[in-house]
Amino acid sequence: MSSFQQIDEEERLKDLFSLEILDTESEERFDHLAQLTARILRASNVGINLVDRNRQWSKSHVGIPASGKREDSLCSHALNNGYLEVPDTFADSFFKNHPAVVHPPFVRFYAGVVLHGPTGHPVGTLCIFDTEKRRLTESERELLIALGSLVEREMNFDHERVRAREALIDITRRDAETGLPNEKLFIENMKDLILVFDSEERPFALIHLRVDNLDAITRLHGRAMRDRIIAFLSNRLTAADNQTLLAARIGPSRFCAVIPLMSIRSAFDAALPLVNSLREPIEIEGHLVRADLDAGLAVYPEDSRTAEELMECARRALKSPYGIQHIYAFTPESEAHAARQLALEERLESAVIKNKTYLNYQPVFRSSNRDLVGFEALMRWNDEKFGQISPAEFIPIAEKKDRLSRLVTQWVLKTACKEARRWESNYRSATFRIGINIPAREFYQSDFIYLVKSTLADHRVVADRITLELTEESLITDIDHAIDSMQRLSEIGIKLALDDFGTGYSSLSYLRRLPVDLLKLDKNLIDDIPEDKEARSVVSGIFGIAAGLGLRTVAEGVETEEQLQLLQGLGCDLIQGYYLGKPMDADGALNLIESHHAQNSR
Numbered sequence: 001m002s003s004f005q006q007i008d009e010e011e012r013l014k015d016l017f018s019l020e021i022l023d024t025e026s027e028e029r030f031d032h033l034a035q036l037t038a039r040i041l042r043a044s045n046v047g048i049n050l051v052d053r054n055r056q057w058s059k060s061h062v063g064i065p066a067s068g069k070r071e072d073s074l075c076s077h078a079l080n081n082g083y084l085e086v087p088d089t090f091a092d093s094f095f096k097n098h099p100a101v102v103h104p105p106f107v108r109f110y111a112g113v114v115l116h117g118p119t120g121h122p123v124g125t126l127c128i129f130d131t132e133k134r135r136l137t138e139s140e141r142e143l144l145i146a147l148g149s150l151v152e153r154e155m156n157f158d159h160e161r162v163r164a165r166e167a168l169i170d171i172t173r174r175d176a177e178t179g180l181p182n183e184k185l186f187i188e189n190m191k192d193l194i195l196v197f198d199s200e201e202r203p204f205a206l207i208h209l210r211v212d213n214l215d216a217i218t219r220l221h222g223r224a225m226r227d228r229i230i231a232f233l234s235n236r237l238t239a240a241d242n243q244t245l246l247a248a249r250i251g252p253s254r255f256c257a258v259i260p261l262m263s264i265r266s267a268f269d270a271a272l273p274l275v276n277s278l279r280e281p282i283e284i285e286g287h288l289v290r291a292d293l294d295a296g297l298a299v300y301p302e303d304s305r306t307a308e309e310l311m312e313c314a315r316r317a318l319k320s321p322y323g324i325q326h327i328y329a330f331t332p333e334s335e336a337h338a339a340r341q342l343a344l345e346e347r348l349e350s351a352v353i354k355n356k357t358y359l360n361y362q363p364v365f366r367s368s369n370r371d372l373v374g375f376e377a378l379m380r381w382n383d384e385k386f387g388q389i390s391p392a393e394f395i396p397i398a399e400k401k402d403r404l405s406r407l408v409t410q411w412v413l414k415t416a417c418k419e420a421r422r423w424e425s426n427y428r429s430a431t432f433r434i435g436i437n438i439p440a441r442e443f444y445q446s447d448f449i450y451l452v453k454s455t456l457a458d459h460r461v462v463a464d465r466i467t468l469e470l471t472e473e474s475l476i477t478d479i480d481h482a483i484d485s486m487q488r489l490s491e492i493g494i495k496l497a498l499d500d501f502g503t504g505y506s507s508l509s510y511l512r513r514l515p516v517d518l519l520k521l522d523k524n525l526i527d528d529i530p531e532d533k534e535a536r537s538v539v540s541g542i543f544g545i546a547a548g549l550g551l552r553t554v555a556e557g558v559e560t561e562e563q564l565q566l567l568q569g570l571g572c573d574l575i576q577g578y579y580l581g582k583p584m585d586a587d588g589a590l591n592l593i594e595s596h597h598a599q600n601s602r
């Protein structure tokens, strides 16, 4: 199992030293590969060994460590062979008297694949050995060789990075900013990995990560902060406690990672801890900043057996309609869905400009006496080609793009204010408020407050006719900044509601800091209260905390008398839901005000 090669020892050592790896600390990335080798090849002893002038030094090992004198080293014999395999040292005329065979560790079986330095000289090996004889199968041998090339690439990585810096970046393989592989190198690495995983019939997941708030962060805090976020993400991706086999940066706001799976069904569970660890808030100059991440998942071998196709699948998965916690699995339907989304995005813009969208108003009642207290404005769109489209579908599309999000917000604010003006002119003494949903990203636009103020002024609407509803997502990018915007809105008399409470991060701990007046409990929480005792106590707990913080509460999606009664009993202030009133058009809302007004003035 060898092809002998003459070695120029001085050149070889030059290559080894240029790696600057000897006597360095242990590193997770190598330990990880050593462990992977042990697991895959069921080997008790693994070494990533480097052969110095007079000694062998082990960068990483599993089982028996193999640093020592050069004459005791088996790996040094592998150097001129490219690959050395000795199934039974006792039966080998040369190796049976070798110090490593006749003395501890009494090596009986050895297989080592040579690792090369930056200029191609042999510098060490990835080896496995045992005290029992063993013959590798052809596929095991291929695995060892494939693993060797992963180790070799990793080992040359730092060298490459230094050289790349010197040569003003080798743009063909690495991302200049993070040193992570770029898409090209990542695909090459994945191909090697597929060789390994293929013969083992093991699945893995490819995760495509997209950071959605990088622009917002740059705008708010400048380029340096953005760079810190990128560095954080790249460090997290390669951190020891994360199970990533490969990581890459494939675009300004896009990363990729490969993680091993126990089964193809466990992809989501395996990806979630990694994605969440990337979502952790980081403190930079007193600000808590968090990456707003979407993740697309593709699974090997289920979705594809080739690296390039897997990349495509993960990319397309991001457009899938079925996401949980913003993690999207690839499905064959993703494709059709992506096409529809693109079409909707294009049509929505012109629908808004041409005023083909309209608002519905859903009434909100006081829970104690069922008095009408206001409405929530809900956007509707009836498209000529696609028919009625739910805001649950088109709002997320609009919210992805700054410009479209602004267009929609402007339109909703204007339309709701116009209506508020009309109602007020008719029923001056009626008290009502209109809730307006505001996309998360608006809280980071510098002119948002101005937009609100000027729209109110244009339509002569006083601030206390308006409640702005925001979701917890608004707080992700930079909670302090969001709070600042919220405070400035409060100062002009606008009330704020935290919408869909109980679905997102729902951290009660930061609730205290938010200048909100109203907590809107999501329908999901309300649905279960008649049957589920636990749900009732969660809801009751939230009401208790809200009361303690001086917040009023709204229950959303109340559909039955039973729910209404329970909510009353639990101390909920306001009720919104089909049971007391479905969303209606503007005239319907005006009629409702009229009848309540008449009732109350009787």
Ligand code: C2E
Pocket (backbone or CB within 6 Å): 362, 377, 378, 379, 390, 391, 392, 395, 412, 437, 438, 439, 469, 499, 500, 523, 556, 557, 558, 559, 576, 577, 578, 579, 583
């Ligand atoms: P949301 O702000 O939580 O609005 C409440 C949603 O619950 C509305 O759905 C409403 O029709 C629905 N709903 C209310 N009561 C019941 C009930 O008893 N049963 C059931 N099954 N559903 C009920 P809609 O109108 O489909 O809106 C969905 C989401 O789209 C809204 O959730 C909001 O996040 C967003 N959205 C709607 N209009 C706008 C808008 O003008 N601007 C923005 N930025 N987002 C909007």
Ligand code: MG
Pocket (backbone or CB within 6 Å): 376, 437, 469, 499
């Ligand atoms: Mg809402």
Ligand code: MG
Pocket (backbone or CB within 6 Å): 499, 500, 501, 520, 522, 556
């Ligand atoms: Mg809601």
